[in-house]
Amino acid sequence: xxxxGIADTTFARFDMGSAALDEIAKQxxxxxxxRGRDFxxxxxxxxxxxxLPVACMNLLLGEDxxxxxxERSLEGRASSPGCDIAMALGMVGAADVDKVCGHxxxxxxxxxxxxxxxxxxxxxxxxxxxxxxxELGFLFDRRTREHALNALWMVFSPEELSRRAGTGQRQGFxxxxxxxxxx
Amino acid sequence: xxxxGIADTTFARFDMGSAALDEIAKQxxxxxxxRGRDFxxxxxxxxxxxxLPVACMNLLLGEDxxxxxxERSLEGRASSPGCDIAMALGMVGAADVDKVCGHxxxxxxxxxxxxxxxxxxxxxxxxxxxxxxxELGFLFDRRTREHALNALWMVFSPEELSRRAGTGQRQGFxxxxxxxxxx
Amino acid sequence: xxxxGIADTTFARFDMGSAALDEIAKQxxxxxxxRGRDFxxxxxxxxxxxxLPVACMNLLLGEDxxxxxxERSLEGRASSPGCDIAMALGMVGAADVDKVCGHxxxxxxxxxxxxxxxxxxxxxxxxxxxxxxxELGFLFDRRTREHALNALWMVFSPEELSRRAGTGQRQGFxxxxxxxxxx
Amino acid sequence: xxxxGIADTTFARFDMGSAALDEIAKQxxxxxxxRGRDFxxxxxxxxxxxxLPVACMNLLLGEDxxxxxxERSLEGRASSPGCDIAMALGMVGAADVDKVCGHxxxxxxxxxxxxxxxxxxxxxxxxxxxxxxxELGFLFDRRTREHALNALWMVFSPEELSRRAGTGQRQGFxxxxxxxxxx
Amino acid sequence: xxxxGIADTTFARFDMGSAALDEIAKQxxxxxxxRGRDFxxxxxxxxxxxxLPVACMNLLLGEDxxxxxxERSLEGRASSPGCDIAMALGMVGAADVDKVCGHxxxxxxxxxxxxxxxxxxxxxxxxxxxxxxxELGFLFDRRTREHALNALWMVFSPEELSRRAGTGQRQGFxxxxxxxxxx
Numbered sequence: 001x002x003x004x005g006i007a008d009t010t011f012a013r014f015d016m017g018s019a020a021l022d023e024i025a026k027q028x029x030x031x032x033x034x035r036g037r038d039f040x041x042x043x044x045x046x047x048x049x050x051x052l053p054v055a056c057m058n059l060l061l062g063e064d065x066x067x068x069x070x071e072r073s074l075e076g077r078a079s080s081p082g083c084d085i086a087m088a089l090g091m092v093g094a095a096d097v098d099k100v101c102g103h104x105x106x107x108x109x110x111x112x113x114x115x116x117x118x119x120x121x122x123x124x125x126x127x128x129x130x131x132x133x134x135e136l137g138f139l140f141d142r143r144t145r146e147h148a149l150n151a152l153w154m155v156f157s158p159e160e161l162s163r164r165a166g167t168g169q170r171q172g173f174x175x176x177x178x179x180x181x182x183x
Numbered sequence: 184x185x186x187x188g189i190a191d192t193t194f195a196r197f198d199m200g201s202a203a204l205d206e207i208a209k210q211x212x213x214x215x216x217x218r219g220r221d222f223x224x225x226x227x228x229x230x231x232x233x234x235l236p237v238a239c240m241n242l243l244l245g246e247d248x249x250x251x252x253x254e255r256s257l258e259g260r261a262s263s264p265g266c267d268i269a270m271a272l273g274m275v276g277a278a279d280v281d282k283v284c285g286h287x288x289x290x291x292x293x294x295x296x297x298x299x300x301x302x303x304x305x306x307x308x309x310x311x312x313x314x315x316x317x318e319l320g321f322l323f324d325r326r327t328r329e330h331a332l333n334a335l336w337m338v339f340s341p342e343e344l345s346r347r348a349g350t351g352q353r354q355g356f357x358x359x360x361x362x363x364x365x366x
Numbered sequence: 367x368x369x370x371g372i373a374d375t376t377f378a379r380f381d382m383g384s385a386a387l388d389e390i391a392k393q394x395x396x397x398x399x400x401r402g403r404d405f406x407x408x409x410x411x412x413x414x415x416x417x418l419p420v421a422c423m424n425l426l427l428g429e430d431x432x433x434x435x436x437e438r439s440l441e442g443r444a445s446s447p448g449c450d451i452a453m454a455l456g457m458v459g460a461a462d463v464d465k466v467c468g469h470x471x472x473x474x475x476x477x478x479x480x481x482x483x484x485x486x487x488x489x490x491x492x493x494x495x496x497x498x499x500x501e502l503g504f505l506f507d508r509r510t511r512e513h514a515l516n517a518l519w520m521v522f523s524p525e526e527l528s529r530r531a532g533t534g535q536r537q538g539f540x541x542x543x544x545x546x547x548x549x
Numbered sequence: 550x551x552x553x554g555i556a557d558t559t560f561a562r563f564d565m566g567s568a569a570l571d572e573i574a575k576q577x578x579x580x581x582x583x584r585g586r587d588f589x590x591x592x593x594x595x596x597x598x599x600x601l602p603v604a605c606m607n608l609l610l611g612e613d614x615x616x617x618x619x620e621r622s623l624e625g626r627a628s629s630p631g632c633d634i635a636m637a638l639g640m641v642g643a644a645d646v647d648k649v650c651g652h653x654x655x656x657x658x659x660x661x662x663x664x665x666x667x668x669x670x671x672x673x674x675x676x677x678x679x680x681x682x683x684e685l686g687f688l689f690d691r692r693t694r695e696h697a698l699n700a701l702w703m704v705f706s707p708e709e710l711s712r713r714a715g716t717g718q719r720q721g722f723x724x725x726x727x728x729x730x731x732x
Numbered sequence: 733x734x735x736x737g738i739a740d741t742t743f744a745r746f747d748m749g750s751a752a753l754d755e756i757a758k759q760x761x762x763x764x765x766x767r768g769r770d771f772x773x774x775x776x777x778x779x780x781x782x783x784l785p786v787a788c789m790n791l792l793l794g795e796d797x798x799x800x801x802x803e804r805s806l807e808g809r810a811s812s813p814g815c816d817i818a819m820a821l822g823m824v825g826a827a828d829v830d831k832v833c834g835h836x837x838x839x840x841x842x843x844x845x846x847x848x849x850x851x852x853x854x855x856x857x858x859x860x861x862x863x864x865x866x867e868l869g870f871l872f873d874r875r876t877r878e879h880a881l882n883a884l885w886m887v888f889s890p891e892e893l894s895r896r897a898g899t900g901q902r903q904g905f906x907x908x909x910x911x912x913x914x915x
Contacts, residue, residue, distance in 0.1 A: 009348070010344055010349070011527070013361055013362045014349045015349030017348050021355075028253070045341070045344040045345045046337070047333050047354075049291055050293065051302060057297055068486070079241060085458075100289075104293055107290065108297065110471070110473065110477075111294070117420060117423060117424060119420055126463060133363075137362040147413070158410070160374055162409070165374050165376060166376070166384075169413070178380065179503040181503050196726065197727065197728050198715030199713065202620055227711075228710040230710065233658075233671055236663060247584070283652055287656055291656075291663060317729070319728055320728040323730070403833050469832055473840075476782065477843070478784060480786055480843055485786055515843070524776070528776075531740050531744075531747050532742070532745065532746045535742040535743075540896060543745065546866070557897050558897070559897060559899060560902070560913045563910065564897050564910070596879070596901070599841075603849060610849070622879075646858060654842070656839065657839075681755060682912075
């Protein structure tokens, strides 16, 4: 059984964690995967994006390795094995200081990947990417769901990604599409 | 018994460490937690924010691991076990060079988290976030206290954070609130 | 037998991985090297450039070391030894936030090299380097192919690089050429 | 016996190392500490600020650990135990490229602290902080001496720092002073 | 016998590696040092500055430690012990993206130093430091040679650096000179 870890924040203005859990359940079903038999999901919520890297690391290494507080499995079990992949779900505010925070969190997520040798899909929505609150809400939902599918593909069907190599895929907004080799 | 480590600076213009200690004591009591029985607090003061990461690391790893100077437990004991969580309390000045220092300190706090696998709540107040000295003082106090509660939740009640996932919580200023899923 | 690892993305607007595989095969033949006897190639595709560093690390350390999902050898074998060198192929978008992502990915690729003590050739094309889509497609193709040759030289003929020391070589656009020692 | 390590550069326009040695000797005497009995000082000079992090690391780990060149104890002994704290003394030039160098050196000093779990007091003077050369010379001297006292306090009297928590201490220029808790 | 490692690039527009080798030979002779008896030199050439950090690391750790391709000793021997110091010789282009690359390479060179506990002298020439190609050529040559002398001093005569502490030394352009202690 594969485990997918999901970490999100109280800072974000959208419940990204629930969207990810919902999409993984739906898409997993379409791929013929059963929760419990084929995959499990662990979720943890932290205050802000800077708390995500160590939270993801602890999800990936599992409870036995986790020496920090606050990691709980969805099933409420006291301990869980490490996840095979994690999603780091967060929002980056519009102020300059927020952008620096986003950069610091991303840098640390990168390090957590190298230290665990596992993938963490960073799903960050920037508050200033959308023009209206409605569009922002839409973006939160779409990006999270498209990356949830990526997470499933990386664990169960990496050939789905190989098939799309260099095709300009985007998460949230419209895909950019491929270019010809040119001159 | 859980330990909460608190590191602050002589550079900051507000006694953030005392505010954190006071709030943890108050909130802990409201949560039915007794100091000594349920939790202990260790505090250390360093010159500036760049001295916080290694100070927090030593708080998290405890005296036996600490090979550096200056770490003392509040109780004046010669040695202490490692803390379960730490708070890094500091002020970032308004000059460009100060902002770079803040970024360097944050980056290193991130690394200290990954190296210890424990959370460090970074509570930084930027000197230019407030318009008056009175507002700045207020911000120092509020942000420190709201994060002190986060620290308690992370150790004792992670479900309080899960319940607030994606609800736009802020520390210091007013909360931003949640968005709808949009279009 | 030497192994060359190739990691690319679904985000890029050009199939950089196939260009690299094709060029290595062609150039290898010209150098008298036979695929299977002298070298093998492993390829993996990930969503974006931030997923490249850990993918390259897993290519370099091999399947036995890889604890993450999604790494497969080209030959479809369940496991493979570590590669001797890797190519990280990706596109950096034109927006500010994309440039920051590029920087984060590059920083992490650097770390992956130091952790494995092996070279990763970073082949990034910036969306705003070219004036037209045709030129961009050309750049994708040329840069990837010129670095594919570098990869072969680093593994099989480092003297080809020594011979070109300080000669202003470029990948994609025209070479800059050498300067005289001056005054 | 405690050891204080001092690393400075040939790039700086002021002999910061000698100022630090002199101040530690003076202040130590005032604190009733005797050199040789209570503390020792090790000094090393490197070309520029980017050479300081590894120099400090080697001072903190001692000769037995040092595998690099150029570390010598003040007493001229062939080997020395690791220092308890180090001071990284340097000047950051006024050009943009110099500021980036300063950032790189600072980032690495942070890492050296986490790797050794010891404090390194970073004492950097920026060439453009002062309006005249006389003021710059004054700043070099004052900042170095005030941080030399911090170093002594961290090793011998951490309570001197606790007492000044949140009081707006500065090194070189006038202190900023504390704020009230506000509204 | 001490070993000095030299890494340079095909990207640079000046043969920095040959200048370094030549200067070390000359200056070594003046210091009464004989190549073969007192010191050896290892050289490797890589494509660009981002390939320098891991190349330097492998030079410092020696062939037995090197698991990557492309490291060869000057003497053509199949293996060599680790170098005592390394020089990272490279050019940073004038475009914004080149400056970011330079920063990434520098950050990684810092890390390689901390991981090996040995010094790497970073000798980077920025394409926009000089006004003419002739001046740029001169700068390449002078900076490389002045740092080659620093490398020799660090290994054989650290007291030459101590003697110049705080005297405003520069490599390439004129020295800045020392300041008085001021007011």
